[in-house]
Amino acid sequence: MQDNVILSFEDLDIRFTLRGQVLNAIRGISLDVYRGESLAIVGESGSGKSVLTKSAMGLLDANGSIAGGHIWYDDKDLAAFKTEKEWLTIRGREIAMVMQDPMTSLNPLKTVGAQILEAVQLHQGLRGPEAKAAAVQALADVGIPDPQARYKQYPHEFSGGMRQRVVIAIAMACRPKILICDEPTTALDVTIQAQILDLIRTLQKKLDLTTIYITHDLGVVANVADRIAVMYAGDIVEVGSCDEVFYDPRHPYTWALLSSLPQLGVKGEDLYSIQGTPPNLFYEVKGDAFAPRNPKALKIDFVKRPPYFDVSPTHKARTWLLDPRAPKVEPPEHVYKLRERGGVGYV
Amino acid sequence: MSETREKLLEVQNLSVTFGSRRHPFKAVDGVSFDVYKGETFGLVGESGSGKTTIGRAIIRVNPVSGGVIKYAGEIISGKVSRATDKRVIRNIQMVFQDPMASLNERAKVDYIVSEGLYSIHRHMPEAERKERVAQALRDVGLLPEFASRFPHEFSGGQRQRIGIARALIMEPQFIVADEPISALDVSIRAQVLNLMSRLQKERGLAYLFIAHDLSVVRFISDRIGVIYRGQLMELAGSEQLFAHPLHPYTKALLSAIPMPDPVRERNKKLIVYDPDQHGYTPADPPRWEELEPGHFVRGSQRELDAYRKILL
Amino acid sequence: MSLFKKSADMLGDRLNEQLARDLDESAVLNDDTLAFSFAEFHPEAAERGGYSNYSYWRATVRAFFRNRTAVFFLCLMAATLLFTFIQPLLPGQKDPLEVHYGEWGLPLNNVPPNGEYWFGTNSIGQDLWSRIWAGTRTSLFIGFSVAVAEAVLGILAGVLWGYVRKLDFFFTELYNVLDNIPQTLLLILISYIMHPGVSTIIFALSLTGWLGMARFIRNQIIIIRDRDYNLASRCLGVPTRRVIFRNLLPYLVSVITMRMALAIPGAIGSEVFVTYIGIGLPVSIPSLGNLIQTGRSLMQMAVLRYQLIFPVAVLAVITISFYIIGNSFADAADPKNHVN
Numbered sequence: 001m002q003d004n005v006i007l008s009f010e011d012l013d014i015r016f017t018l019r020g021q022v023l024n025a026i027r028g029i030s031l032d033v034y035r036g037e038s039l040a041i042v043g044e045s046g047s048g049k050s051v052l053t054k055s056a057m058g059l060l061d062a063n064g065s066i067a068g069g070h071i072w073y074d075d076k077d078l079a080a081f082k083t084e085k086e087w088l089t090i091r092g093r094e095i096a097m098v099m100q101d102p103m104t105s106l107n108p109l110k111t112v113g114a115q116i117l118e119a120v121q122l123h124q125g126l127r128g129p130e131a132k133a134a135a136v137q138a139l140a141d142v143g144i145p146d147p148q149a150r151y152k153q154y155p156h157e158f159s160g161g162m163r164q165r166v167v168i169a170i171a172m173a174c175r176p177k178i179l180i181c182d183e184p185t186t187a188l189d190v191t192i193q194a195q196i197l198d199l200i201r202t203l204q205k206k207l208d209l210t211t212i213y214i215t216h217d218l219g220v221v222a223n224v225a226d227r228i229a230v231m232y233a234g235d236i237v238e239v240g241s242c243d244e245v246f247y248d249p250r251h252p253y254t255w256a257l258l259s260s261l262p263q264l265g266v267k268g269e270d271l272y273s274i275q276g277t278p279p280n281l282f283y284e285v286k287g288d289a290f291a292p293r294n295p296k297a298l299k300i301d302f303v304k305r306p307p308y309f310d311v312s313p314t315h316k317a318r319t320w321l322l323d324p325r326a327p328k329v330e331p332p333e334h335v336y337k338l339r340e341r342g343g344v345g346y347v
Numbered sequence: 348m349s350e351t352r353e354k355l356l357e358v359q360n361l362s363v364t365f366g367s368r369r370h371p372f373k374a375v376d377g378v379s380f381d382v383y384k385g386e387t388f389g390l391v392g393e394s395g396s397g398k399t400t401i402g403r404a405i406i407r408v409n410p411v412s413g414g415v416i417k418y419a420g421e422i423i424s425g426k427v428s429r430a431t432d433k434r435v436i437r438n439i440q441m442v443f444q445d446p447m448a449s450l451n452e453r454a455k456v457d458y459i460v461s462e463g464l465y466s467i468h469r470h471m472p473e474a475e476r477k478e479r480v481a482q483a484l485r486d487v488g489l490l491p492e493f494a495s496r497f498p499h500e501f502s503g504g505q506r507q508r509i510g511i512a513r514a515l516i517m518e519p520q521f522i523v524a525d526e527p528i529s530a531l532d533v534s535i536r537a538q539v540l541n542l543m544s545r546l547q548k549e550r551g552l553a554y555l556f557i558a559h560d561l562s563v564v565r566f567i568s569d570r571i572g573v574i575y576r577g578q579l580m581e582l583a584g585s586e587q588l589f590a591h592p593l594h595p596y597t598k599a600l601l602s603a604i605p606m607p608d609p610v611r612e613r614n615k616k617l618i619v620y621d622p623d624q625h626g627y628t629p630a631d632p633p634r635w636e637e638l639e640p641g642h643f644v645r646g647s648q649r650e651l652d653a654y655r656k657i658l659l
Numbered sequence: 660m661s662l663f664k665k666s667a668d669m670l671g672d673r674l675n676e677q678l679a680r681d682l683d684e685s686a687v688l689n690d691d692t693l694a695f696s697f698a699e700f701h702p703e704a705a706e707r708g709g710y711s712n713y714s715y716w717r718a719t720v721r722a723f724f725r726n727r728t729a730v731f732f733l734c735l736m737a738a739t740l741l742f743t744f745i746q747p748l749l750p751g752q753k754d755p756l757e758v759h760y761g762e763w764g765l766p767l768n769n770v771p772p773n774g775e776y777w778f779g780t781n782s783i784g785q786d787l788w789s790r791i792w793a794g795t796r797t798s799l800f801i802g803f804s805v806a807v808a809e810a811v812l813g814i815l816a817g818v819l820w821g822y823v824r825k826l827d828f829f830f831t832e833l834y835n836v837l838d839n840i841p842q843t844l845l846l847i848l849i850s851y852i853m854h855p856g857v858s859t860i861i862f863a864l865s866l867t868g869w870l871g872m873a874r875f876i877r878n879q880i881i882i883i884r885d886r887d888y889n890l891a892s893r894c895l896g897v898p899t900r901r902v903i904f905r906n907l908l909p910y911l912v913s914v915i916t917m918r919m920a921l922a923i924p925g926a927i928g929s930e931v932f933v934t935y936i937g938i939g940l941p942v943s944i945p946s947l948g949n950l951i952q953t954g955r956s957l958m959q960m961a962v963l964r965y966q967l968i969f970p971v972a973v974l975a976v977i978t979i980s981f982y983i984i985g986n987s988f989a990d991a992a993d994p995k996n997h998v999n
Contacts, residue, residue: 044534189394189559190560190561191393191620219604221607222605223609225609258607262566263566264607267565277502277535278534297700303694304687325695327695432896439894441891448886448887450888451909462895463895465901466896466898
């Protein structure tokens with residue numbers, strides 16, 4: 001493992017057994033996460049983005065298992081972990097997670113203070129008034145006004161945005177090296193959403209965190225990511241820096257994803273729309289998983305899985321279009337427009 | 348906005364109150380707007396702002412505690428005659444947010460789509476009903492063979508289109524679409540939006556498009572109303588609203604729109620809205636006023652004067 | 660299960676056929692120009708991609724049969740039920756009411772189990788084996804009748820109570836009044852008014868039994884009545900009756916079957932109880948209740964204990980089987996458990 005790589009997925013296969021059938025949720029993924037970066041994993045529901053990150057925390061559902069490959073962290077192969085005891089050395093301590101719905105990660109019967117205190121005592125080894133002071137400070141750090149009074153309140157007395165701040169405070173109390181944010185703002189209102197993203201970014205800078213965002217919202221991605229991995233049907237189809245993926249995308253799925261955004265649409269005209277639905281992963285995917293929905297698919301796309309082609313040292317995509325033998329295919333015009341228009345939004 | 352256009356739906360000073368008499372909670376407080384024939388009216392607000400309540404008051408699910416709702420000139424809120432009730436059912440339909448919850452899991456698509464037919468055309472021949480279902484499914488881009496399947500066999504986008512087919516079969520004039528795409532995957536949203544605008548063009552449908560995402564609303568709506576805590580803050584044609592937002596809450600909403608463009612996102616300046624910033628006094632209470640044709644804002648006399656200056 | 664797999668495979672095949680239409684795999688792999696030419700686009704195939712074949716009932720049955728204990732009890736109960744009904748038709752069975760006499764004209768009372776009287780005889784010389792099966796028939800009949808009556812009345816009242824808001828007040832008050840009358844008292848009263856018999860017992864037990872069912876159904880209905888799919892039906896002007904039969908009850912099938920499965924042993928238990936306190940069925944109608952009642956009075960004498968043990972064993976088998984089958988079925992019918 002390179003020095004600057006903190007977490008590395010290597011040839012990872014994850015399978016689920018569902019109603020007697022095998023579902024290939026992750027199909028041979030390799031991905032490096034660099035120390036201190038902010039990586040966004042973009043994909044639709046069912047693309048495997050949550051499964052991928054959950055596998056690094058030992059949180060796969062009981063019917064799921066790692067069928068092959070490795071997850072390297074700190075010279076340990078997390079994929080080989082068997083017992084809950086091993087996972088407890090990683091989960092929370094080294095890698096923490098913020099979920100979509102703050103209410104599911106908070107205990108409604110305990111005060112917010114008690115829940116943070118628990119984390120502080122467990123992970124920072126503080127006791128008594130010292131621990132309490134640290135807990136109040138943790139609340140203050142995530143921008144909760146009047147932390148002394150809020151400390152004694154229950155989760156239902158907080159608004160959605162404030163609750164998400166509490167969840168972040170609890171996660172941070174464990175002093176993790178990596179923070180995984182699973183759709184951290186989907187359940188929140190637009191105005192609150194931006195504030196939470198700001199908060200995570202501030203904490204990241206202050207504490208030298210590595211953050212991994214999982215989201216389907218390209219607006220959020222544009223805001224937070226240094227690097228982007230685009231997932232489709234259990235595979236990473238394109239990975240590159242934020243600007244590379246937004247301004248010079250190469251995979252037809254990324255094109256389609258960007259072009260279909262209503263934010264980039266012109267009123268009165270149809271949006272670019274992706275036909276059909278993602279494949280059912282109960283069946284073996286042959287070739288390029290996106291091919292059946294891609295009107296410009298090549299014949300080979302249906303037969304052979306494309307390898308990664310490098311676009312730049314930091315940018316690669318898994319599509320036959322990058323093969324020198326392939327015909328030249330222009331991306332939809334929206335993709336070009338994106339840079340010219342600089343997005344829409346208010347004037 | 349020309350006044351010659353035909354008003355299809357009029358909401359006048361609408362209030363909806365929940366809770367007990369002792370602890371009333373005003374979910375909607377004095378909201379007024381019109382929806383013209385064949386247009387899309389976007390209603391934007393955060394969760395709990397009352398936007399869903401308004402939609403449900405129109406389809407007569409939530410009782411109205413003040414004001415009236417008129418459809419084609421006829422009052423449809425409160426106690427109405429059986430004939431009016433039937434008319435509302437025929438003409439106003441709803442598309443729901445969560446395609447997972449809005450279809451009956453234990454019924455086949457065939458039944459779900461033709462549910463409305465059973466109640467308005469009691470004695471329709473089976474063959475005709477089947478044909479109508481097949482047509483409705485084709486209209487929303489699904490295959491007629493899907494009729495014999497159960498909803499859980501479909502993906503979110505397909506389910507949402509089944510929900511639209513169910514509404515379409517009634518041949519309505521007006522559809523209340525409550526966050527119809529926010530529960531869908533990004534790659535599916537465009538399909539549903541395109542479908543909605545195609546149907547609007549073909550059938551002259553009017554939509555009340557309820558959403559929290561201003562960028563989506565801008566794309567689909569002719570006019571937009573911004574709602575905050577049960578009250579409308581601003582109402583204008585969508586380009587007008589984006590070009591000249593007046594109310595501070597509208598400005599905050601606009602500044603927060605997530606944009607799929609890294610450069611713009613990096614330079615984004617957030618505006619935070621504080622409802623106390625207005626400093627309303629009993630002497631100068633906020634009013635709902637039309638400042639330029641079709642552009643309404645809520646504000647005190649002092650604020651309205653300031654807004655007028657901006658528009659000049 | 661194999662059928663399930665097969666249909667999934669067939670679907671997969673059909674899908675692949677469609678996608679690979681016109682594609683000769685080896686030709687594509689060997690010919691670059693062919694490989695890198697555009698494939699035909701089939702929007703219909705794209706639409707079919709997300710299809711999953713899941714059937715609620717198939718998954719329910721599968722989940723149920725995966726539970727070994729439940730299957731064991733299902734077999735055990737099926738065997739018991741079957742035997743109860745074919746027992747009188749078997750050769751060499753005795754009449755449950757006939758008193759058997761010995762060589763000197765004396766009744767063969769309290770004969771311990773032997774080759775002739777498999778479960779022995781009772782205090783007046785009747786064959787316990789045939790009495791137990793006759794008793795089981797009576798008790799099961801009572802159990803099923805009460806469960807059905809409870810279900811019909813309870814579901815009807817519960818649905819109206821839960822769904823029609825205007826009736827909520829009426830039913831709540833009715834429930835409060837009826838629920839406050841002690842059931843035992845009511846049973847005793849009815850037994851005194853009407854002459855004792857099977858129909859009296861069924862009537863008395865059904866009279867109060869539906870209350871619990873109604874309240875249970877009401878609570879379930881309230882949980883699901885405002886879900887979006889029901890609102891959609893309201894927007895479509897679907898009449899209440901159809902909403903109840905097509906939207907609400909199908910969702911409650913699993914919980915209703917469980918309640919009914921538990922109502923049967925419950926009713927048998929109640930019958931045993933009222934007969935036990937001496938106001939139930941007369942001795943002339945054998946039932947598990949009066950068999951246990953007679954058995955109880957002989958419990959002090961170790962030699963006669965068999966008269967209690969046999970009927971109790973049958974009662975236990977029936978009760979436990981219904982309980983376990985009901986529970987496992989309810990679990991199996993919950994879509995959350997269809998995951999693996």
